[in-house]
Amino acid sequence: MHQGLTSAQVAERVAKGSVNTTARRSSRTFGQILRANLLTRFNAIIAVLCGLILVFGQPVDALFGSVIVVNSAVGVIQELRAKRTLDRLTLLTEAPVRVLRDGREVSIRPGEVVVDDLVLLGPGEKVPVDGAVREADGVEIDESLLTGEADPVEKRRGDKVQSGTFVAAGSCLLAATGVGEKAYAARLAAEASRFELTDSELMTAINRLLRLVTWIIVPIGGLLVVRLFTSGASVSDAVVGSVAGVVPMIPEGLVLMTSVAFAVGVIRLGRRRCLVQELPAVEVLARVDTLCIDKTGTLTEPGMALREVRPYDGVSPGVARAALAALARAEAKPNQTMRAIGDSLSADGWHAAETVPFSSARKFSGASFPEHGTWLVGAPDVLLPDDDPARREAQDLAATGRRVLALVRSATLASRDRRTAALVVLEQRIRADAPDMIRYFAAQGVDVKVISGDDPAAVGAIARQVGIPSADAPADARSLPQEPDALADAVAGHTVFGRATPQRKREFVAALHARGRTVAMTGDGVNDALALKDSDLGVAMGSGSPATRAVAQVVLLGDNFTALPHVLAEGRRVLANIEHVANLFLTKTVYAALLALLVGIAQVPFPFLPRHITLVGTLTIGVPGFFLALAPNSGRARPGFVPRVLRFAVPAGAVAASMTFAAYAVARSNTASSLRADRSTATLTLFLVAFAALVVIARPYTRWRLGLLAVMAGCFAAVAVLPGTRQVADLTFPEPRDTLAGLGLAVLGAAVLVVLLRLDRWLTRVG
Structure with missing residues (x-):
């Protein structure tokens, strides 16, 4: 009879550091979060430009530098909140390990296993350490997560077992030989629970936009600087004008809003006891168009x-x-x-x-x-x-x-x-809320497929009762073809499948991928682990096997199938809102670049001071963009993020730039007007056209969205009318003719923008 280690032996090994602990974390450290939010390319550019204004201009024109503080603070705070949520929920999902100590079975945390511990393993349990089998009772180890081989391997006394594998059948007693950093489990678990923004299709698209913006900023900004310095203006005026032209080209808040939206998504799902183990999973949630579920535990109540x-x-x-x-x-x-x-x-x-x-x-x-x-x-x-x-x-x-x-x-x-x-x-009892869930996914355009190991007739009967389409014709997974194309056709043509083996479920996921589907797979048993690993989004039940939870991107801690609609809705909210925010930021980049180009060609003073750009950007992009990034949104995810953003931003930016420059030209033609008044007219026109773009982006209109628009318009009116704020903003409107011209051109610009966007939608539908 095995006794295991004594308490003294355990203490001795702990003192030597022979413990199954690693340096990995479920999220970034505080230092990493701080560096990631502070040390960015755009923060560096803005800091340099802010320093130039403080040397050559007035401090009030350096207000745009506050964006570094605000952006970094918001980013750090939100990611720290998400970190706390992730760390707390990750701890809740950590499966205990059963070991023999002092002659009795005890449950400990995986990090407390020491070398020579005797670990008890049963079906569905993940192997936490490397070791050798001491006793085996028909144990079969699934090594697919390490080797890719689907068939379980039978292990006998003396055989080696690697961490990161899991028990497919039987049970065994394992003597721990490799723990901590020396074991495979540490690296595997780290890959399953890392908090990061990498490998995100959305972030890849945004980075493409930022690279495009960089290529635009360098030549146009250079042209503007050369023209201003050779126009006969003073060095101070040339520096201030150059900074005013370059700053609005930088979409400094776009990456921030994206990371904040992701982090807030993690927090919101955490409150519903949904652990998002990989941050990009929030984005994948929005793209899911096929949901594969098991019968037991999802359509039916746990147990029987x-x-x-x-x-x-x-x-x-x-x-x-x-x-x-x-x-x-x-x-x-x-x-x-x-x-x-x-x-x-x-x-x-x-x-x-x-x-x-x-x-x-x-x-x-x-x-x-x-x-x-x-x-x-x-x-x-x-x-x-x-x-x-x-x-x-x-x-x-x-x-x-x-x-x-x-x-x-x-x-x-x-x-x-x-x-x-x-x-x-x-x-088996059907979940009372299952029919509502199926109707919700159908309304959202998500195909639901039931894939179970049970008898096809039994699975079909349950599926019919909850309203799964085409449940009257369940398919036997064993009778479906093996050839990939034929299997893909068969999987596409059925919604209910019975007698599906773990390998067959995996093949179904591959077949759906072959048809261009984005697949989410739910599961709780050890037989679901392979399919969850291969799917775009693995969703595991909190009470499921440790192996299943280890490979899933989302874990439903309360085993609550009703949380899935919230999971889908959160992903779609994040993706749709980020697209709205990207429209705003890229519109600013486009009109700033075009204005700089026009100024460089016309060889006139730049139509804005940095404070004007800060005012317009804050009220039409910064503040409303923050609220829109976190707003409710049920829009469906669609491919073509970059082309769609450019189709809005380019015409909107072009209209804003042309109308603003036209108003500036009209004001400059008035010999009685001053440069300060001309810039005020240009600021008014730019704000109104940019505000029109914001009005379009803010749809559909709700009470709070209309309130947000009213507050932004009211803030600009207050700045332009109240003597104190008007002086700080350096605005003046002494010439009614110029002011009316600016208003008229802004109205014309808004009308042209609406026509162009409607034409784009019509061409998109026709195409």
Whole structure:
């Protein structure tokens, strides 16, 4: 009898550092967060430009530099909040490890395992350390996460087992040999729970836009600087004008708003007890168009109840029940089905000499009892021949939505000579909220496919009751073609599948990918781990196997299927809002670049001071962009992020630049007007056209959105009218003719913008 380590031996190993701890974190450190938000390319550019203004201009014109403080503070605060949420929820999902110490079984955290610990492992449990098998009871290790091989490998005494694998069937006692940084588990777990913005399609698209902006800023900014310095203006005026022209070209808040939107998405989902283990998963949520779910635990309530045992072939009810109870007791770690049987029945005097544990690939388990023979229990279509009347009866029962197992007697565990002993009927309850969830996904354009290891008829019956389309024609996964194209057609043509093995589920995900689908896969059992790993978005139940939780991007801690609509909605909210914000920031970049180009060509003073640009940018982009980035939004994700943003930003920016420069030219033609008044006219026109773009972006209009627009317009009016703020902003409107011209051109610009955007939508539909 193994005793395991003593407390003194454990303390000795802890003192030596032979513990299963690593330096990994579920999120970035405070220092990393601070550096990532402060040390950015755009912060560096703005800091240099701000320094130039402080040297050559007035301090009030350096207000745009406050964006560094505001952006960095908001980014740091939001990511720290998300970090706390992630760290707390990650701790909740950490599966305990069972070890033998001082002669008894205890549960400890994975980080507390030490070298030479004896680790107890059962079906669905992840191997936390490298080790050697001391005792094996039909144990099969799934090494697919390391090797890519789908078939479980049987392990015997003395065999090596690597961390990062998991137990597919049976149980074993493992002596820990490699812990901490020396084990594979640390790297695997780090990949499953890292908090980062990398590998994001959206961030890749935004970076493409930023590279494009950089190529625009350099030549146009250079042209502006050269023209201003050669125009005869003073050095101070040339520097201030150059800074005023370059600053608005920089979309400094775009990356910030994107990271904030992601972080807030993590926090909101965390409040619903949804752990987002990879930050880009928030984006993938929005792109999902196919949701693959299991029947048990999603459409039905967790667990089940034994309804009846129907004996066959002269087997007495008492013997059948005793055999079932003994089989349930022989399982080292029974699944829900065997637990339901074991909780309802009892057997005395039955002692298993040899066992075959249940696995999803076999779909049955069995045991040999010296005084009672060999018994197997599992899927009727696996254990019973086609012409067996019990098999036909099992199919009829399964068609009503019940779960049916066959109990058979066999010569040996491996023998095909079997006799039907009984049918076991279990009751499953449909989740009350499942029909509403299915209707929600249908309304959102998400195809739902039910993929289960149960009998196709039983799966179809449950699917019909919750409203799954085409559930009347469930497919048997075993009968579907192996050839990839043919399988893709078959998967696309059905919505309900039964008798799906773990490898078959994985093939279904590949088939859906071949048809260009973005796939989310839910699961809780060890048999779901492979498919979750290959899907675009793996969603695991909190009470599911540790292996499943390790490879999933989202974990539903409350095992609550009703959280899935919130998960989908959060992803779509983030993606749609970021597109709105990108429209605003890129519009500013376009009109700033065009104005700089026009000024360089016309060789006139720049129409704005930096404070004017700060005022317009804050009221039409900065403040409203922040609120719009976090607003409710149910818009569906669509491909073509970059072209769509450019189709809005280029015409909007072009209209703003042309109307602003025209108003500036009209004001300059008035010999009675001053440069200060001309700049005020240009500022008024730019604000109104940019505000018109904001009005378009803010749709659909709600009370708070209209309130936001009113506040922004009111703030500009207050700055332009009140003597104190008007002086600080350096605005003056002494010439009614120029002011009316500016207003008229702004109205014309707004009308042209609306026409151009409607024309674009019409061309898009026609195309």
